[in-house]
Amino acid sequence: MTLSAHNLTKPLLRVANICKSYGSRMALHDASFDLWPGEVMAVVGESGSGKTTLLNAIAGRNKPDSGLVEFLIQENQLQNIYDMPQAQQRLLARTEWGYVHQNSADGLRMDVSAGANVGERLMGLGERNYEKIRQTAEEWLKRVEIDPARIDDTPRTFSGGMRQRLQIARNLVTQPRLVFMDEPTSGLDVSVQARLLDLLRQLTRQMHLAVVIVTHDLAVARLLAHRMMVMQRGAVIETGLTDQVLDDPQHPYTQLLVSSVLQP
Amino acid sequence: MMASSIASNHEIAPEVNFAYLDERTKRMIRRAILKAVAIPGYQVPFGSREMPLPYGWGTGGIQVTASVIGPADTLKVIDQGSDDTVNAVNIRRFFERTAGVNTTTRTHEATLIQTRHRIPEKPLVEGQIIVFQVPVPEPMQRLEPRETETRTLHGLAEYGLMHVKLYEDIARYGHIATTYDYPVLVNHRYIMSPSPNPKFDNPKMHMNPALQLFGAGREKRIYAVPPYTAVESLAFEDHPFEIQKWDTVCARCGSTESFLDEIITDDSGGRMHVCSDSDYCQSRIDLQPEK
Numbered sequence: 189m190t191l192s193a194h195n196l197t198k199p200l201l202r203v204a205n206i207c208k209s210y211g212s213r214m215a216l217h218d219a220s221f222d223l224w225p226g227e228v229m230a231v232v233g234e235s236g237s238g239k240t241t242l243l244n245a246i247a248g249r250n251k252p253d254s255g256l257v258e259f260l261i262q263e264n265q266l267q268n269i270y271d272m273p274q275a276q277q278r279l280l281a282r283t284e285w286g287y288v289h290q291n292s293a294d295g296l297r298m299d300v301s302a303g304a305n306v307g308e309r310l311m312g313l314g315e316r317n318y319e320k321i322r323q324t325a326e327e328w329l330k331r332v333e334i335d336p337a338r339i340d341d342t343p344r345t346f347s348g349g350m351r352q353r354l355q356i357a358r359n360l361v362t363q364p365r366l367v368f369m370d371e372p373t374s375g376l377d378v379s380v381q382a383r384l385l386d387l388l389r390q391l392t393r394q395m396h397l398a399v400v401i402v403t404h405d406l407a408v409a410r411l412l413a414h415r416m417m418v419m420q421r422g423a424v425i426e427t428g429l430t431d432q433v434l435d436d437p438q439h440p441y442t443q444l445l446v447s448s449v450l451q452p
Numbered sequence: 453m454m455a456s457s458i459a460s461n462h463e464i465a466p467e468v469n470f471a472y473l474d475e476r477t478k479r480m481i482r483r484a485i486l487k488a489v490a491i492p493g494y495q496v497p498f499g500s501r502e503m504p505l506p507y508g509w510g511t512g513g514i515q516v517t518a519s520v521i522g523p524a525d526t527l528k529v530i531d532q533g534s535d536d537t538v539n540a541v542n543i544r545r546f547f548e549r550t551a552g553v554n555t556t557t558r559t560h561e562a563t564l565i566q567t568r569h570r571i572p573e574k575p576l577v578e579g580q581i582i583v584f585q586v587p588v589p590e591p592m593q594r595l596e597p598r599e600t601e602t603r604t605l606h607g608l609a610e611y612g613l614m615h616v617k618l619y620e621d622i623a624r625y626g627h628i629a630t631t632y633d634y635p636v637l638v639n640h641r642y643i644m645s646p647s648p649n650p651k652f653d654n655p656k657m658h659m660n661p662a663l664q665l666f667g668a669g670r671e672k673r674i675y676a677v678p679p680y681t682a683v684e685s686l687a688f689e690d691h692p693f694e695i696q697k698w699d700t701v702c703a704r705c706g707s708t709e710s711f712l713d714e715i716i717t718d719d720s721g722g723r724m725h726v727c728s729d730s731d732y733c734q735s736r737i738d739l740q741p742e743k
Contacts, residue, residue, distance in 0.1 A: 312612025318688040
């Protein structure tokens with residue numbers, strides 16, 4: 189379904205005051221934001237700042253102790269994702285959402301061909317025509333710049349960059365509205381990173397995707413994100429437009445972060 | 453003129469309860485069977501008992517048979533279609549001794565049939581029960597070994613994974629390579645392993661007038677297909693399900709319709725094809741004029 193920006197009154201994703209503690213340790217404290225279709229938001233911070241906890245809380249993988257996570261299931265209707273029946277949440281995760289893991293092996297079936305990896309969501313939704321599945325898989329492999337001749341090869345034979353691109357194809361094949369990415373470029377060398385970021389930029393724009401991308405790399409945030417949220421020790425210390433936050437950081441921690449970026 | 457092949461009047465072992473299992477165990481297993489019949493294709497856990505033979509030799513099937521068998525039943529036991537293999541003979545003797553029931557080799561005379569890896573060629577009728585011996589009840593076991601996951605997948609009918617396996621076969625071999633234990637969709641809801649029957653037998657399960665029961669002793673699961681239930685083999689629209697075919701006929705009875713076993717007859721590679729179902733083959737021979 190397409191949501192025209194003109195008649196939207198509710199955001200695609202609404203996160204309100206979510207908190208998560210592990211015993212006495214506060215991993216996430218009072219995080220809130222709204223996300224609209226086509227918006228890319230980066231969550232940055234050092235290791236242990238709570239970025240992945242936040243991502244998993246809003247992706248339905250780790251229920252917060254308090255607060256609300258609501259998704260726009262149909263026009264003008266937000267629903268708490270933790271109140272949904274498990275079947276509905278899982279269906280959402282396979283159709284309207286995508287989740288790109290940091291380690292591509294977590295997001296792929298390593299012993300099954302690339303074509304089957306891309307086609308799995310379609311088969312799960314009832315697609316029963318082998319040729320159609322294969323064609324769709326080929327199109328997507330081309331779109332993520334993997335040689336379609338490798339459709340029958342398993343991801344074990346792919347390089348790290350190819351595996352990440354395959355993971356993206358696997359997630360985007362059902363035209364999701366919202367994609368969660370957990371440090372998708374970590375572990376890749378600079379040129380491969382650049383290629384992947386370029387691809388992500390193209391795809392998010394072409395498909396009008398809303399994306400929440402967790403990263404510790406400010407350059408990734410600058411390149412991909414419209415908005416940015418800076419986290420430190422579980423708390424959100426600064427939010428704003430990416431350019432604004434990076435060029436005019438207010439909070440001392442953000443200033444420190446921005447100033448420590450290596451200039452080549 | 454065919455002589456009756458029902459054997460009767462066995463010596464019942466006096467120190468053993470009817471059909472070996474105690475009555476409370478039978479009741480527990482019957483409850484599991486009722487649940488299984490109420491939810492066709494769904495695997496019901498049960499408390500598999502210690503049986504006088506190890507896992508892997510049909511303990512699940514024997515427990516199901518022992519729980520449903522009565523003194524008036526006539527039992528047939530086959531293994532790979534044949535009544536006279538070692539396992540079939542021993543299981544039949546087990547029930548002769550512990551239940552004293554009549555036994556037979558003729559499919560149409562049996563009220564209860566226990567089988568390993570084949571369904572008889574002669575169509576079953578209402579009132580018959582067929583019990584299958586099952587090694588691995590979970591059809592997705594090789595793809596997803598975690599039972600915690602497969603339980604959720606079955607519960608939510610998330611069967612994309614099964615089709616991934618079929619897709620892989622076609623991508624790798626050009627056709628679906630599974631020839632036995634071919635997964636089926638039961639009552640349009642649960643995907644089930646039909647036990648390691650050849651896929652040749654899958655169509656027989658569809659809308660069968662008999663009650664089909666499945667027992668896995670080691671894995672401790674019972675499942676069932678009630679009479680007249682839809683059983684469809686999984687496939688793709690453009691790669692439909694097909695059964696095996698041979699380009700030869702049974703060397704003994706000439707059948708062109710039954711599942712054939714290939715038998716090596718000598719050391720120089722001589723071979724012949726014979727019906728796997730020994731009763732079916734013999735019945736056909738009996739009907740043919742004397743040569």
